Amino acid sequence: MQIKVNEQDHSFEDNVSLGSVRDRIKADADLLIVNGFPASAEAVLSNGDQVVLIKRGEAPGAEELDALMTARHTPGVHATVKGATIGIAGVGGLGSAIAIALARTGIGHLIIADFDLVEPSNLNRQQYFIDQIGLPKVYALRDTLARINPHVRVTACHLRLAPANIAEVFGHAQVLVEAFDLADQKVMLIESFAARFPDRPMVTGSGMAGYGPANTVLTQQVAKNLYLCGDATTAAAPGTGLMAPRVGVAAHHQANAVLRLLLGEPPDKEGKL
Amino acid sequence: MDITVNGKAREIQDGICIQELLDQMQLDCMQVVVEHNNNIIPRQRLAETPLNNGDALEVIHFVGGG
Numbered sequence: 001m002q003i004k005v006n007e008q009d010h011s012f013e014d015n016v017s018l019g020s021v022r023d024r025i026k027a028d029a030d031l032l033i034v035n036g037f038p039a040s041a042e043a044v045l046s047n048g049d050q051v052v053l054i055k056r057g058e059a060p061g062a063e064e065l066d067a068l069m070t071a072r073h074t075p076g077v078h079a080t081v082k083g084a085t086i087g088i089a090g091v092g093g094l095g096s097a098i099a100i101a102l103a104r105t106g107i108g109h110l111i112i113a114d115f116d117l118v119e120p121s122n123l124n125r126q127q128y129f130i131d132q133i134g135l136p137k138v139y140a141l142r143d144t145l146a147r148i149n150p151h152v153r154v155t156a157c158h159l160r161l162a163p164a165n166i167a168e169v170f171g172h173a174q175v176l177v178e179a180f181d182l183a184d185q186k187v188m189l190i191e192s193f194a195a196r197f198p199d200r201p202m203v204t205g206s207g208m209a210g211y212g213p214a215n216t217v218l219t220q221q222v223a224k225n226l227y228l229c230g231d232a233t234t235a236a237a238p239g240t241g242l243m244a245p246r247v248g249v250a251a252h253h254q255a256n257a258v259l260r261l262l263l264g265e266p267p268d269k270e271g272k273l
Numbered sequence: 274m275d276i277t278v279n280g281k282a283r284e285i286q287d288g289i290c291i292q293e294l295l296d297q298m299q300l301d302c303m304q305v306v307v308e309h310n311n312n313i314i315p316r317q318r319l320a321e322t323p324l325n326n327g328d329a330l331e332v333i334h335f336v337g338g339g
Contacts, residue, residue, distance in 0.1 A: 094339040183335040184303040187316070191306065194313035209338040222333045223308040235336035242338050 001047035006064065007071035018043040022053055029053035062151050069106050069149075077263065078106055084262050085109040087173030089161055089189050091137045092116070093242055094205045095179030096127035097251035098258075103145045103152045105259060110145070112138050113157035113169050125244040161189060167196040175258050178204035179251075181236070190226065200225065203257045203267070207231035208250035210240040217249045219257050219268050227267045229253035274326035285324060292320040295332070306333045 003010050005025050012021060019041030022029050031054040032039050045051070060068060070078040084107050088095045091114045099110055114137045118128045122137075132140035138156035145154050157169050166189060170176055176193050180186050183206075190202055207230035208217060216231040230250045236242050257267035264273050274287050278294075285294060291314060295302055302316045308331040314322055324330070 090339060092339050179339055181337060181339040183337045186335045186339075187304060187306050191313060191315045195315055198312065204335075205339055206335045207338070209336075223306065223313060223331050224311045226306065226308070226313070226333070228333065232334070233336060234338070236338035247339070 001045075003045055003047070003049050003051055005051045006053055007067045012045070014047075016045050017041065018045060018051065021045065021051060026053040026055070028055050030056055059150070065149070065151060073106070080262055081106050081259070082108045084174055085111065085172045086175050086177065086258055087111040087170035088113070088177045088179055089166075089170070090114050090179040090181065090185075091126075091141050092122065092179065092181055093125040093244075093247040094208075094251045094254065095177070096137070096141055097248055098177055098179060098255045099141055099145060100127055100148065101252055101255035102258060103149045103154075105255070106149065107152060107258075109153040109155070109172070111155045111157065111170060111173055112141060113159060113161055114138050115158065115160040125242055125247045161185075163188065163192045166192040174200065175261050176200065176202045177254055177258060178202060179254070183235070194225070198225070201227065201261050203227045203229065203254045203261070205229050205250050205254055207234045208246050209234045209236040209242050211243055211246060214246060214249045217246065217253060219253045221266070221268045227257050227261075229257060274324075276324055276326070276328045276330060278330045279332060289324055290320055291322045291324060291330070294324065294330075295319065298332070300332065300334065304335050306335070307331070308333070 001012060001014055003012055018032050018039055022032060033052040034043060035050050086102060086107055088099055091112050099112055116137050118132045118135050118137055118140050120133060122128055128140055136158045138158050142154045142156040145152055178186050178189050186204060206228055212234060219227060219229045222228045260267045266273055275282055275284055291307055302319055307314045310329055
């Protein structure tokens, strides 16, 4: 009969026990899972069961992690995203969440750039931790990404992005994600990247402050190579702060837009690019 | 002459540049990205880019937060 063990197909004799499978495939495993539930070594397996064998505290190797992640994606998706390079300008509330989503998706190379340091006031929405306060955000985020998926290559640029360095920093980015805070900086980034790389798509965020309905956050194509995620109107202002839920909604619109672009599908609708 | 702004027809004076149109629309060029016939125009060039009959303009206004 056929059983999937750690996402790989294996053939076993009928009525094989979980312990026997463990001994043959990963003898040092101390956590045995069958079809999503922990099970004992005496459990008898059936055709089509999905078995995961884990040694607690052990990180999977590159090949094994690759297989595990491939299994959780539509065929072809993982291979495509593994070869991709994505730039993220700004790693605050939007950028830190986008980077984490893309690392979990298995994007091969992320270029992250920001001049800022982690401050306590960031923790209401940005993907940093108490023990990272005071660190440059790009280095703190690089460490976090390595804990999630060590096989994503991260180029961390601790600098202030300006018209003079944007093309150099993001020269290898197939898609550029705009994740700045200030409106004039968003405009500056988009103009600078478009001037040098007019055919490369950009995904920008605008309008995600407050706690208005999440359903007003949209992904829209606003120019030939520019996709805007947000409600396009709600600015951060006194009384309308930036908060984790809605910033997270916009960030994940942006991450999904990147994924769709890489897979040749338009971010704002069904179909093919 | 007639142009399209954000998908809608709009009649404008002959011979004006993009910057003049933004001024008439009371838009701050620091907070908008302008796409003119599928090309994004840097803000320094808005005042030197004339508009012609039939042009398509996308004016994307940005708000702060991220």
